[in-house]
Amino acid sequence: MSKNKVIVLAVLEGGMSKSEAARRYGVGRQWVHELLARYAAEGDAGLAPRSRRPRTNPQATDPDVRARILALRAELTKKGLDAGAETIAAHLEREGRTPPARSTIHRILRAAGTVAPEPRKRPRSSLRRFTAAQPNEMWQSDFTYWTLADRTEVEILDFIDDHSRYLLHLTAHPKVTGTVVTDAFLDTAQEHGLPASTLTDNGLVYTTRLAGGRGGRNAFETLIASLGITQKNGRPSHPQTQGKIERFHQTLKKWLKNQPEAHTIADLNELLAKFRHVYNHERPHRALKRRTPSGAYAATPKAAPAIAAQGEHWRIRTDRVDADGKVTLRHAGRLRHLGIGRAHKHKRIILLVRDTDATAVEHGTGEILAEFTINPARGYQPKKQNTPGPKTGGVVDVSGHL
Known part of the structure; x- marks a missing residue:
């Protein structure tokens, strides 16, 4: 028998006064009055514990904001874009709304069943990340694979600014060759200036350092050295070194899967141009504190190779x-x-x-x-008389002096 029922029976059947029952059972006299009234109106059900939750919560998320959060989740997911709490908060800010905390947005998404449960991940605080301090301080480059509507496999080449995640170049090709990489680098440099350094994997289109000394430098290595640009390559079998661009490829492919299939390379390049605009100018980036890559790229003075920095x-x-x-x-x-x-x-x-x-x-x-x-x-x-001829295999001085 509950304490509330004992108090009521002590008064109604035991003849105890309300004040005496309050003293004996350590409650307030007003509470005894409340219990008797509940019992008279509802019987035993009126004596059951009731929720202490307030009828209204001034900190509760506005229903319109809650509805917009769920709508944004659906819209962004349909487009193949990131639809996490950080991104949704950034879109709410753009719309002139005050977003709730990231944890609140996540709870709303989870309550609506739009978040699939995932295994516990390593906390982000335990990861050690390097980010260049300036735009053009380091460009990352890599290529990935995609399939056209007729199942023809093609390759997509990209250059990304390490500091801002700005997508500098994105094109599809039947095959990414050394010539394709060099042309893309030159086109990108004409548009955005020269980087102080580059970071790539050890593919032969980027470096011959793992080719056992056969063939000497390739065109990309020669070009980079001649411009005084520092060339960096990740450790073999260690893709984490190029983690930013590997993660970018996941974002790109997620978006492409939600677009109409491309039948030709020209169709695919049209899609890639559209994605480049969305990625650079519309999609807020969590690592950039909800800024877009274009905003981050333009916000800081650009770095340059040592030679260019000399004026x-x-x-x-x-x-x-x-x-x-x-x-x-x-x-x-x-x-x-x-x-x-x-x-x-x-x-x-x-x-x-x-x-x-x-x-x-x-x-x-x-x-x-x-x-x-x-x-x-x-x-x-x-030409200078001491210029190496085509049979001597001369290379450009790495110090940058031509």
């Missing part, structure tokens, strides 16, 4: 040697004709220009074909 003027371009063995370069307001040699006619080259110094590097091999010191008084520019 020297650099130009990079690709060209093709004409039938007479020359390429044309505009310098000091006039067109200059650089004599590379008829032996190299029709070859694709990378032309590296620093002030009055120019170096022609064969595209795809990284071999130096000719070096020049431009004479402003002449239109035709002969």
Whole structure:
């Protein structure tokens, strides 16, 4: 028998006064009155413990905000974008709403059955992360695989800024080759400036350091060294070094799976251009404190290679040697004709220009074909006599001096 029932029976059947029952059972006289009234109205049910929860909660999430949280979860998931609590909070802020705490948003999602239970994960606080301090301090690059509608496998190449996660380049190709990587790097550098360093895995399109010394440097290694850019490569069989770009590939593929299938590489590149805009300008990033990558990339002064930081003027371009063995370069307001040699006619080259110094590097091999010191008084520019020929396999000085 409950204490409440004992108190009621002591008064109604034992003839005890309300004050005496209150003293004997250690309760207030008002509580005895309350119990008698409940018993009279509801019987034994009125004596059962009742919830002490307040009828209203001034801190409860507004129903409209709760509904918008669930709507955003559905919208973002349908688009193949991240739909976690941090992202939802960022979207609420953009809409002019004050978002509840991240834990509150997660509880709302869990209560609605939109969060699948997951095994306990390693706490984020235990992870050691490196992030570059400035934009262009380090670019990460890698490529991943995707399948067209007819099950043709293609490869997607990307460059990401380590500091801001800004997606600098994203294109699909039948196969990512050394030439594709070099062209993409040059295009990206023309648009965003040169990075101080790069970080990639040890694929042969990026480095030949694990090739047993065969073939010397590839075109990408030669180009990077000639520009004074520090080249970094992860440890073999240790993809965690390129963790940011590996995680990016998961985000990309999740988004692509929610889009119409691409039938051609051109179709896929249209989708990738759309994704690049969404990723850079619309999707808030948790690691960036809900900022977008474009906002983070523009917020801080950019780093540069040591040579560029010294104020020297650099130009990079690709060209093709004409039938007479020359390429044309505009310098000091006039067109200059650089004599590379008829032996190299029709070859694709990378032309590296620093002030009055120019170096022609064969595209795809990284071999130096000719070096020049431009004479402003002449239109035709002969190459330096000590330039390594095509059979000597010369390379560019890693110190950056052309």
